[in-house]
Amino acid sequence: MIGTIKIIIIGEPAAGKTSLVKKFVSSHFSTDYRASIGANMFIKNVILDSGKEIKLQLWDIAGQERWIKMRHIYYKGAQGALILGDLTREKSFTQIETFWCPDIDEYCTQVPIILIANKNDLDSNISEDKIKSIGERINAKDILFTSAKTGENVEKAFKIISELALKNIN
Ligand code: G3D
Ligand code: MG
Numbered sequence: 001m002i003g004t005i006k007i008i009i010i011g012e013p014a015a016g017k018t019s020l021v022k023k024f025v026s027s028h029f030s031t032d033y034r035a036s037i038g039a040n041m042f043i044k045n046v047i048l049d050s051g052k053e054i055k056l057q058l059w060d061i062a063g064q065e066r067w068i069k070m071r072h073i074y075y076k077g078a079q080g081a082l083i084l085g086d087l088t089r090e091k092s093f094t095q096i097e098t099f100w101c102p103d104i105d106e107y108c109t110q111v112p113i114i115l116i117a118n119k120n121d122l123d124s125n126i127s128e129d130k131i132k133s134i135g136e137r138i139n140a141k142d143i144l145f146t147s148a149k150t151g152e153n154v155e156k157a158f159k160i161i162s163e164l165a166l167k168n169i170n
Pocket of ligand 1: 011012013014015016017018019020118119120121122146147148149150
Protein backbone atom coordinates (compact mmCIF):
# COMPACT_ATOMS: atom_id res chain seq x y z
CA MET A 1 0.00 0.00 0.00
CA ILE A 2 1.54 3.32 -0.97
CA GLY A 3 -0.95 5.72 0.55
CA THR A 4 -4.20 7.54 0.10
CA ILE A 5 -5.28 9.58 -2.88
CA LYS A 6 -8.08 12.09 -2.71
CA ILE A 7 -10.27 12.42 -5.78
CA ILE A 8 -13.18 14.84 -6.12
CA ILE A 9 -16.15 14.18 -8.38
CA ILE A 10 -17.93 17.32 -9.51
CA GLY A 11 -20.38 18.58 -12.12
CA GLU A 12 -23.96 19.71 -12.52
CA PRO A 13 -26.74 18.22 -10.42
CA ALA A 14 -28.01 14.93 -11.89
CA ALA A 15 -25.01 14.45 -14.20
CA GLY A 16 -24.50 11.10 -12.48
CA LYS A 17 -21.78 11.72 -9.87
CA THR A 18 -23.33 9.62 -7.12
CA SER A 19 -24.28 6.87 -9.58
CA LEU A 20 -20.75 6.72 -10.99
CA VAL A 21 -19.14 6.41 -7.59
CA LYS A 22 -21.72 3.86 -6.49
CA LYS A 23 -21.07 1.77 -9.57
CA PHE A 24 -17.36 1.86 -8.88
CA VAL A 25 -17.39 1.09 -5.18
CA SER A 26 -20.23 -1.38 -5.78
CA SER A 27 -20.85 -1.65 -2.11
CA HIS A 28 -24.30 -0.93 -0.87
CA PHE A 29 -24.54 2.47 0.68
CA SER A 30 -28.03 3.67 1.18
CA THR A 31 -27.61 7.04 2.81
CA ASP A 32 -26.97 10.05 0.61
CA TYR A 33 -25.36 12.47 3.03
CA ARG A 34 -24.98 15.17 0.45
CA ALA A 35 -28.40 16.51 1.24
CA SER A 36 -27.30 17.39 4.75
CA ILE A 37 -23.55 17.98 4.61
CA GLY A 38 -22.91 18.63 0.92
CA ALA A 39 -20.77 15.58 0.16
CA ASN A 40 -20.43 11.82 0.33
CA MET A 41 -17.07 10.23 0.95
CA PHE A 42 -16.09 6.69 0.03
CA ILE A 43 -12.95 4.68 0.38
CA LYS A 44 -11.87 1.95 -1.96
CA ASN A 45 -8.59 0.14 -2.26
CA VAL A 46 -7.49 -0.37 -5.83
CA ILE A 47 -4.67 -2.20 -7.48
CA LEU A 48 -3.35 -0.23 -10.42
CA ASP A 49 -2.01 -1.77 -13.62
CA SER A 50 1.46 -1.12 -12.29
CA GLY A 51 0.67 -3.50 -9.42
CA LYS A 52 0.66 -0.68 -6.89
CA GLU A 53 -2.11 -0.72 -4.36
CA ILE A 54 -3.61 2.56 -3.24
CA LYS A 55 -6.44 3.72 -1.07
CA LEU A 56 -8.80 5.96 -3.01
CA GLN A 57 -10.77 8.52 -1.10
CA LEU A 58 -13.65 9.61 -3.30
CA TRP A 59 -15.58 12.80 -2.62
CA ASP A 60 -18.94 13.06 -4.34
CA ILE A 61 -19.69 16.74 -3.93
CA ALA A 62 -23.15 18.26 -4.24
CA GLY A 63 -23.64 20.47 -7.26
CA GLN A 64 -26.89 21.97 -6.11
CA GLU A 65 -26.22 24.70 -3.63
CA ARG A 66 -23.45 26.63 -5.27
CA TRP A 67 -23.73 29.35 -2.73
CA ILE A 68 -22.55 27.01 0.01
CA LYS A 69 -18.95 27.85 0.66
CA MET A 70 -18.62 24.41 2.26
CA ARG A 71 -17.90 22.96 -1.18
CA HIS A 72 -14.39 24.36 -1.04
CA ILE A 73 -13.68 22.61 2.23
CA TYR A 74 -14.23 19.34 0.39
CA TYR A 75 -11.93 20.42 -2.43
CA LYS A 76 -9.05 20.84 -0.04
CA GLY A 77 -6.16 18.48 -0.68
CA ALA A 78 -7.69 16.98 -3.82
CA GLN A 79 -5.11 15.26 -6.01
CA GLY A 80 -7.37 14.54 -8.94
CA ALA A 81 -10.78 15.52 -10.27
CA LEU A 82 -13.41 13.82 -12.35
CA ILE A 83 -15.63 16.47 -13.93
CA LEU A 84 -18.90 15.11 -15.22
CA GLY A 85 -21.10 16.30 -18.01
CA ASP A 86 -24.42 14.68 -18.88
CA LEU A 87 -24.61 13.65 -22.56
CA THR A 88 -28.35 14.31 -22.59
CA ARG A 89 -27.95 17.92 -21.42
CA GLU A 90 -25.60 20.18 -23.33
CA LYS A 91 -25.79 22.83 -20.66
CA SER A 92 -24.06 20.51 -18.23
CA PHE A 93 -20.97 20.69 -20.47
CA THR A 94 -21.16 24.46 -20.89
CA GLN A 95 -21.23 24.75 -17.12
CA ILE A 96 -17.99 22.80 -16.88
CA GLU A 97 -16.17 25.56 -18.71
CA THR A 98 -17.95 28.49 -17.18
CA PHE A 99 -18.30 27.29 -13.63
CA TRP A 100 -16.70 24.02 -12.52
CA CYS A 101 -13.24 24.46 -13.98
CA PRO A 102 -12.73 28.02 -12.80
CA ASP A 103 -14.00 26.83 -9.43
CA ILE A 104 -11.42 24.08 -8.98
CA ASP A 105 -8.67 26.19 -10.53
CA GLU A 106 -9.25 28.63 -7.73
CA TYR A 107 -9.22 26.10 -4.92
CA CYS A 108 -7.00 23.25 -6.07
CA THR A 109 -3.55 23.82 -7.44
CA GLN A 110 -2.54 21.96 -10.57
CA VAL A 111 -4.92 19.11 -10.07
CA PRO A 112 -5.18 16.64 -12.98
CA ILE A 113 -8.66 16.57 -14.51
CA ILE A 114 -10.51 13.96 -16.52
CA LEU A 115 -13.56 15.03 -18.46
CA ILE A 116 -16.32 12.46 -18.05
CA ALA A 117 -19.12 12.41 -20.61
CA ASN A 118 -21.65 10.35 -18.70
CA LYS A 119 -24.89 8.61 -19.70
CA ASN A 120 -23.34 7.20 -22.86
CA ASP A 121 -26.06 4.52 -22.86
CA LEU A 122 -28.59 7.21 -23.80
CA ASP A 123 -29.08 9.15 -27.04
CA SER A 124 -27.14 12.37 -27.23
CA ASN A 125 -27.21 15.31 -29.60
CA ILE A 126 -23.87 16.69 -28.47
CA SER A 127 -21.14 15.93 -30.98
CA GLU A 128 -17.98 14.13 -29.98
CA ASP A 129 -15.99 16.99 -31.51
CA LYS A 130 -17.66 19.45 -29.23
CA ILE A 131 -16.77 17.40 -26.18
CA LYS A 132 -13.22 16.95 -27.41
CA SER A 133 -12.80 20.68 -27.82
CA ILE A 134 -14.14 21.36 -24.35
CA GLY A 135 -11.69 18.77 -23.04
CA GLU A 136 -8.84 20.58 -24.78
CA ARG A 137 -9.88 23.99 -23.54
CA ILE A 138 -10.11 22.86 -19.92
CA ASN A 139 -6.81 21.05 -20.28
CA ALA A 140 -8.28 17.67 -19.40
CA LYS A 141 -5.71 14.88 -19.31
CA ASP A 142 -8.25 12.49 -20.75
CA ILE A 143 -11.84 12.31 -21.94
CA LEU A 144 -13.95 9.26 -21.23
CA PHE A 145 -17.46 8.37 -22.31
CA THR A 146 -19.02 6.51 -19.43
CA SER A 147 -22.27 4.98 -18.31
CA ALA A 148 -22.92 4.67 -14.63
CA LYS A 149 -25.82 2.47 -15.67
CA THR A 150 -23.98 -0.17 -17.72
CA GLY A 151 -20.60 0.40 -16.09
CA GLU A 152 -18.91 1.35 -19.37
CA ASN A 153 -15.48 2.90 -18.65
CA VAL A 154 -16.30 3.45 -14.99
CA GLU A 155 -13.42 1.47 -13.56
CA LYS A 156 -11.13 2.86 -16.24
CA ALA A 157 -11.97 6.44 -15.24
CA PHE A 158 -11.01 5.88 -11.61
CA LYS A 159 -7.86 3.99 -12.53
CA ILE A 160 -6.67 6.67 -14.93
CA ILE A 161 -7.28 9.51 -12.50
CA SER A 162 -5.44 7.52 -9.81
CA GLU A 163 -2.41 7.03 -12.04
CA LEU A 164 -2.43 10.72 -12.96
CA ALA A 165 -2.71 11.77 -9.33
CA LEU A 166 0.19 9.51 -8.38
CA LYS A 167 2.34 10.87 -11.19
CA ASN A 168 1.57 14.36 -9.99
CA ILE A 169 2.77 13.61 -6.49
CA ASN A 170 5.96 11.74 -7.35
P1 G3D B 1 -25.66 13.48 -9.31
O1 G3D B 1 -25.07 12.71 -8.18
O2 G3D B 1 -24.64 14.03 -10.23
O3 G3D B 1 -26.61 14.52 -8.86
P2 G3D B 1 -27.11 11.03 -9.80
O4 G3D B 1 -26.50 12.44 -10.20
O5 G3D B 1 -26.06 10.01 -9.67
O6 G3D B 1 -28.01 11.22 -8.63
O7 G3D B 1 -27.94 10.67 -11.11
C1 G3D B 1 -29.02 11.46 -11.54
C2 G3D B 1 -29.97 10.62 -12.37
O8 G3D B 1 -29.33 10.18 -13.56
C3 G3D B 1 -30.44 9.35 -11.67
O9 G3D B 1 -31.75 9.08 -12.15
C4 G3D B 1 -29.50 8.30 -12.19
O10 G3D B 1 -30.04 7.00 -12.13
C5 G3D B 1 -29.33 8.75 -13.62
N1 G3D B 1 -28.04 8.33 -14.20
C6 G3D B 1 -26.80 8.58 -13.70
N2 G3D B 1 -25.86 8.10 -14.51
C7 G3D B 1 -26.51 7.50 -15.55
C8 G3D B 1 -26.07 6.81 -16.75
O11 G3D B 1 -24.88 6.64 -17.03
N3 G3D B 1 -27.04 6.37 -17.60
C9 G3D B 1 -28.37 6.56 -17.33
N4 G3D B 1 -29.24 6.08 -18.22
N5 G3D B 1 -28.81 7.20 -16.24
C10 G3D B 1 -27.89 7.67 -15.34
P3 G3D B 1 -33.02 9.05 -11.22
O12 G3D B 1 -34.13 8.76 -12.16
O13 G3D B 1 -32.74 7.96 -10.25
O14 G3D B 1 -33.08 10.39 -10.62
MG1 MG C 1 -27.25 12.15 -6.64
